[in-house]
Structures are given as structure tokens and as C-alpha cells.
Amino acid sequence: MKQVIMRYCIGVILLNMLMTGPEHSGCFAQSPSKIIEDFKPSSVNQAGKEYPQVNSEGRVRTQISAPEAKKVQLDIGAVKYDLVKDENGVWTGESAPQDVGFHYYQLNIDGASVPDPGSLYFFGAGRWGSGIEIPSEDQDFFALKDVPHGELREAQYFSKSSNTIRRAYIYTPPGYDKDHSKRYPVLYLQHGMGENETGWGNQGHANFILDNLIAEGKAVPFIIVMENSSVKFDRSRTPRAEGFDFAGEFKKVLLTDLIPYVEANYRVMGDQEHRAMAGLSMGGMQTRLITLANPDVFSQVGMFSGGSISMDDVKNAPDFKKNVKLLFISYGSRELEKPRGGFGGDPKVNTEALKEAGMNTHFYVSPQTAHEWHSWRRSLYQFAQLVFKN
Amino acid sequence: MKQVIMRYCIGVILLNMLMTGPEHSGCFAQSPSKIIEDFKPSSVNQAGKEYPQVNSEGRVRTQISAPEAKKVQLDIGAVKYDLVKDENGVWTGESAPQDVGFHYYQLNIDGASVPDPGSLYFFGAGRWGSGIEIPSEDQDFFALKDVPHGELREAQYFSKSSNTIRRAYIYTPPGYDKDHSKRYPVLYLQHGMGENETGWGNQGHANFILDNLIAEGKAVPFIIVMENSSVKFDRSRTPRAEGFDFAGEFKKVLLTDLIPYVEANYRVMGDQEHRAMAGLSMGGMQTRLITLANPDVFSQVGMFSGGSISMDDVKNAPDFKKNVKLLFISYGSRELEKPRGGFGGDPKVNTEALKEAGMNTHFYVSPQTAHEWHSWRRSLYQFAQLVFKN
Numbered sequence: 001m002k003q004v005i006m007r008y009c010i011g012v013i014l015l016n017m018l019m020t021g022p023e024h025s026g027c028f029a030q031s032p033s034k035i036i037e038d039f040k041p042s043s044v045n046q047a048g049k050e051y052p053q054v055n056s057e058g059r060v061r062t063q064i065s066a067p068e069a070k071k072v073q074l075d076i077g078a079v080k081y082d083l084v085k086d087e088n089g090v091w092t093g094e095s096a097p098q099d100v101g102f103h104y105y106q107l108n109i110d111g112a113s114v115p116d117p118g119s120l121y122f123f124g125a126g127r128w129g130s131g132i133e134i135p136s137e138d139q140d141f142f143a144l145k146d147v148p149h150g151e152l153r154e155a156q157y158f159s160k161s162s163n164t165i166r167r168a169y170i171y172t173p174p175g176y177d178k179d180h181s182k183r184y185p186v187l188y189l190q191h192g193m194g195e196n197e198t199g200w201g202n203q204g205h206a207n208f209i210l211d212n213l214i215a216e217g218k219a220v221p222f223i224i225v226m227e228n229s230s231v232k233f234d235r236s237r238t239p240r241a242e243g244f245d246f247a248g249e250f251k252k253v254l255l256t257d258l259i260p261y262v263e264a265n266y267r268v269m270g271d272q273e274h275r276a277m278a279g280l281s282m283g284g285m286q287t288r289l290i291t292l293a294n295p296d297v298f299s300q301v302g303m304f305s306g307g308s309i310s311m312d313d314v315k316n317a318p319d320f321k322k323n324v325k326l327l328f329i330s331y332g333s334r335e336l337e338k339p340r341g342g343f344g345g346d347p348k349v350n351t352e353a354l355k356e357a358g359m360n361t362h363f364y365v366s367p368q369t370a371h372e373w374h375s376w377r378r379s380l381y382q383f384a385q386l387v388f389k390n
Numbered sequence: 391m392k393q394v395i396m397r398y399c400i401g402v403i404l405l406n407m408l409m410t411g412p413e414h415s416g417c418f419a420q421s422p423s424k425i426i427e428d429f430k431p432s433s434v435n436q437a438g439k440e441y442p443q444v445n446s447e448g449r450v451r452t453q454i455s456a457p458e459a460k461k462v463q464l465d466i467g468a469v470k471y472d473l474v475k476d477e478n479g480v481w482t483g484e485s486a487p488q489d490v491g492f493h494y495y496q497l498n499i500d501g502a503s504v505p506d507p508g509s510l511y512f513f514g515a516g517r518w519g520s521g522i523e524i525p526s527e528d529q530d531f532f533a534l535k536d537v538p539h540g541e542l543r544e545a546q547y548f549s550k551s552s553n554t555i556r557r558a559y560i561y562t563p564p565g566y567d568k569d570h571s572k573r574y575p576v577l578y579l580q581h582g583m584g585e586n587e588t589g590w591g592n593q594g595h596a597n598f599i600l601d602n603l604i605a606e607g608k609a610v611p612f613i614i615v616m617e618n619s620s621v622k623f624d625r626s627r628t629p630r631a632e633g634f635d636f637a638g639e640f641k642k643v644l645l646t647d648l649i650p651y652v653e654a655n656y657r658v659m660g661d662q663e664h665r666a667m668a669g670l671s672m673g674g675m676q677t678r679l680i681t682l683a684n685p686d687v688f689s690q691v692g693m694f695s696g697g698s699i700s701m702d703d704v705k706n707a708p709d710f711k712k713n714v715k716l717l718f719i720s721y722g723s724r725e726l727e728k729p730r731g732g733f734g735g736d737p738k739v740n741t742e743a744l745k746e747a748g749m750n751t752h753f754y755v756s757p758q759t760a761h762e763w764h765s766w767r768r769s770l771y772q773f774a775q776l777v778f779k780n
Contacts, residue, residue, distance in 0.1 A: 049517075069502060110458035110499060112456035112462075117519075121505075129507075151545050154543070155539065156534065165535075180570045
């Protein structure tokens, strides 16, 4: 197998040299002579850890001591990059350039997939694992700054519908505890599949995005409620023809337990006009299903990389068009590089058709990002400037 | 070396057989035939993960797929236990029985020290890593129950003395947001060396300990402030003879930034009578130094596995004896198995001498635990029932 790859590579190098000259003759993903040596520790490393690092091309370099290992790989963006061992048993290696923003990754040590001991850990892909931040030109919008800060509160509440004590994270805006007469609008904000209620606070920086927007006067201060919407859904019971009812069990938790809990315990306005739902990926699809079925509950809707609402949808749910005052649909630009069908059609076409039909809709595309957190942070940044202003 | 160990072991086995019969002839830490097969997934596993597991003896069994590895070990309690590979490349193995409570651990894969992908991660030993819970008979006191819950709030505040934005976790008791006229006492609660402000909320369960005690009417409701006291201290600048000034930089953050921030932003009573400080290990030593030097600031003092206050100490700081209304000193029983000197003398002798001299002191010993979190959870459980009642 290795010989086959080697022969193929030599063939590609020769072909490239014939066509473009020797400077474009690379075949292997990594050509050490071309890597720009301006690596810096990742901003989401554990305190004091030198690795992983990121360079100006967006390459990730990591390093781990594994003196007895035969093979160590960096596994990021669905590609495994071999690390190289030095005389002290320390392995080092780089990935190809990554898109800006946040990416999950892991190490592979002689076949074991494990977190990188150098990074902080984030919940995604169904597990706590490593994450890395590729600096972006716009990263200031979610940075921790010396502005008034809200709080991110961990709360436990009893959910009757699931008969368990569940955990929610609640963002309260700056000044929430100062003026007890003031009430706020509220956004129910969902994560994606394989993620949980910690995602928007940890890798999403929803709290800092809001703190910064509020400090600049660009957003109406509101409360954000983040819960785990990966509530058991039984795919086997949902006929394929009807689509997969992502919203099933979570819909019950949200409508019968979480919203009443929030309204009893936080100073929210508590009416449809001041209640929003948004989510990313699976959370966007849940938002779609739940808000289409409950336009008397939510007036503001955001779907980030999670489908769209079509003319057919609103024909079947006319109150949605009548009652919903903001519909925000977004994607990462790389998600749209191929024409996007499924989930009820092309999201841009759908969203523009609804605008033509008189709805307040917005379609946003995050530049140069894929189905990843930087698309969703930017989406929240855009959505937060529109929501509760209509 | 291996031969020496083998010969020693055979010697021990023969000696044991002569003295006690064949059933007590073990020498190796692990004798598979003696392991009780009642393993269950650890309570602090990641959702859905079957391993690590714990049995009724307190043994930890873990499992990881590492088909190409030569050697995989479970590293817990400063001992490395070899795992054994099956025909599918999956490694499995057990530790010796561990004390009840919470322990940090890691895996070693061909020389690489990494977190176990099955466990949740906790900050200790200067890094985010694996933790495991060995069930204890008294674990109910820190369990999540269907009682009224307080909140654990993540707050950011600007610290002038360190010129940075710092993070604090603030526990507010149940009902804090209901009655805005009510003010609360406040406890500043510190972690140990190599830990941070997340420790008491994650592995310490300080919030659930308080929720449960308040629900039973056993504790006065109070606020807990948890900050990172591993603020830069330069050991080289502190002559050994003067002791290591653990409190140095943190003292500034606490007194000039954190306390004013808390008093401006939370409904605390804000006087010496209603202000406590406690901590574990290094946090206990910091508590000792800071409260001895500031008996006008704190009236209630707890030191968990972190030294004690001697008669000499109070001779040098007479206001401490006069102003401090509660002094609580605790250790895990295993820490006291050898006579304990250092840090100013035997903690029990010191504490009893102060009681004789008229101070309200308490000395608590956590049964069957060492310098670990179960000792400290129990210490908080005891301390919380005494504090602010004098």
C-alpha cells in the first residue's frame, strides 16, 4: 500500500514539474520547507501549555512525548497527519491550513484516539475532547474585553416530562442584578448534534458576544437559555417518509418544563413577542419544527446551518407568517459551495421568497467558513443585532 | 531488576503461606481471581461511556482500544497498573482498591500520558484530566437531589492589582433572586495547589452540599465565592526561613479586587461578622496567612488539610483570637496516620490548645480518606453547619 502511494506521488510530482515548474511539485500534504515558522500557542490551550500551536497559514502543530509509540497522528478536519519522533521520544507534526475559527480534534497514539493533553476540552462529537482556535480577522467580536459582563449561570431544575433534574445554562445580561424592576426578552439557543448545553458558552462564547454587543449599544439586552436538546429521540419509530422528528422529546422539555421554569425564576417578559428560539445545525432543525408548530410561543426565529423555512411550510402553518416578526437563516460560505437542497429546498431561495411575501427575513452567509462554530458565532452576532427590534 | 522483584515476591508468597495458609499468599498488586466482578460505570463518566468502572472493593477498571500499542497503563494514586490487550486490540485492566471519594488519574499509552476518553475532566495537578468517583457510604450529602437549587454563576471582573480580567464562580443559594431585600453572609473558598476556581464546583460539589444542607435546615444560607488563588508567587524571592508566602499575590487580588467586586455586585452583608474564608491544602495555608493578618476582615476561618493555627500564631496576632468567632481545622484520617508536624505543629494539639484558651475551635477528621477531595467535601459539609451561627 505504501509503495502504491509512493509511486503515485512520484508520478504526481513529475507531472507537476512538467506542467508548472519545480516550485509546484508537492504531493504530500505536508512539505516542511513551505511551512511558515510563526507558530504561537493556541488561545484555547490549557494555562502554560506550549502546544498545540497555530501559524499564520492556519496550520495546527502539536507535540506530545510518547517515547515507546510507533505512530502518532493529529486527527483534525477528518484528516490524520503523521507526527515525527525526535531522539527524545517527542512527536511533533502539523496539519494542512485550517479554516478560521474553532475546530474539534484529537490525537491518535498507536491506534488509541485520545484528547491532546495540551488543549482545553469542549463537548462535541458526543464526547469531551480537544479544540483549537484558528485566529480570524473578526475574532474581536467574541473576545473577553473590559466591558460590563453578564453572568453565565448553571442552574438545575426538575423536568416533569423527563422525570429528571436537568441542567441549563442561563446568560443574564450586565446589570441584571442591579435593577430588579426591569424585565428582559429571552432567547432559547440550541447546540448541534453531538453537542450539549455547554457549547454556546464554551466554544460559542455567546456570553462575550452579547456582552460586547450590549456595550456597543448594538443589541437589546436579553437573556439566553441554553439547554441540552439531545433528548432521546427514537429514530426507529419515525417513518423515514415523515422525516426524522428531531424535536420530539426536546419539544416537551422545552414547552412544558424549561419555559415555565425560566419564566418563574428569571425576570423575562414572558410573552410571545419577547420570546425567541434559535439553534445551529440540529438545533436549527429543532427550531424550525418547534417554531412552525408553535408560532403563538415564539416571535423571533434563527436557524444557523440548519435548514430554512419554505413557502410550502408557511402555507401549512399560516400563523407562522403572521406571528413571526423575525426569521434569520444563515450558513457558512463553504456549506453553500455546492447547491444546497434537502431540508425543504435552497435556503437562500426560500428565505428570499418569504421576504417577497412580506416576512421580515434575513439571509446571512459567514465568509470562508464551513459547518463549524465560527459560522455560528458570526450568525449569533448578526442575529443578536436584529432580534427583539421589531 | 525484574528478577529481584520476582525473587522477593516468591519469598513473600512462601512466607505468607507458612504464616497464614495459601489464601493469603498474594504479592502482586493484582490477582485477577480475587477481583470481585461487580464493576459499574463510574458516576463521573462521560454520558454513555461504559468505562472506566468501579467495583465494590473500590478497584478502578478501565478499557481503551489501542491496537498498535505495546504497553498501556492506568496511572492512579501514584501507581501504574498494566492493562492487558485482547485479540481486538482493546486493553483492559484494574487498579488496587482505592479510598472512597474522588481521585485524579490518567492513562499511559506507549509512554504518552493522556486523559482517559471515558471520563469527565477535572482541573487538578496543573492540568485538565480524568477523574473517578469511588462510591462512599455518605455520598448522599453531595448528591444532586430534587431540592431547591442555588446557582453556580461564572462571572468576569476586572482586577486592578493584576491588571487582568479574572474569572470567579459564585454560588448563590436557593431563592437568592426571589427576595431582593435579603442579604447573605459570604464564604471565600479556595482550592489546592495545581487546582483552580472550577474545583469546588466540579469535583467538590460545593453547590450541592449547600443546596442539601439548606434544604434540611442545617446551614444558614450563604454565598460562596470561588476564585483562582494560584496567582503567580515567586518562590525564589522568599527566603526559606520565612516560609513560602503562598498568600502573596492572591492576598492582593482577594482584598483589593475580589471582595470589593462581590460586595458591589451581590447582596452580601459585607461586614467582618458575615465574612468567612476557608480552603483546602494550599488554600488552607493561604487562609491561615490571610486571616491571621486580617482578623478585621474575616470572622470565620476553615482550613482543610492545610495546617492549623497555634498558640504562638495568636500571640503574634492577638486580634485573631479576639475577632475570629469560628476556627475549623480538618484532615483526612490517612493524613494523620503518622504524627503530623510542620506548618506550625500538630493540628489537633494546636486546635485543642486554642479551645482551652477560649476560642470556638473545631477539629474534624474525615474517616478513611487521605489528602483528597472526599476529605474536603466532608470538611465543607461540617464547616457549613457551623459557620455564621456564632
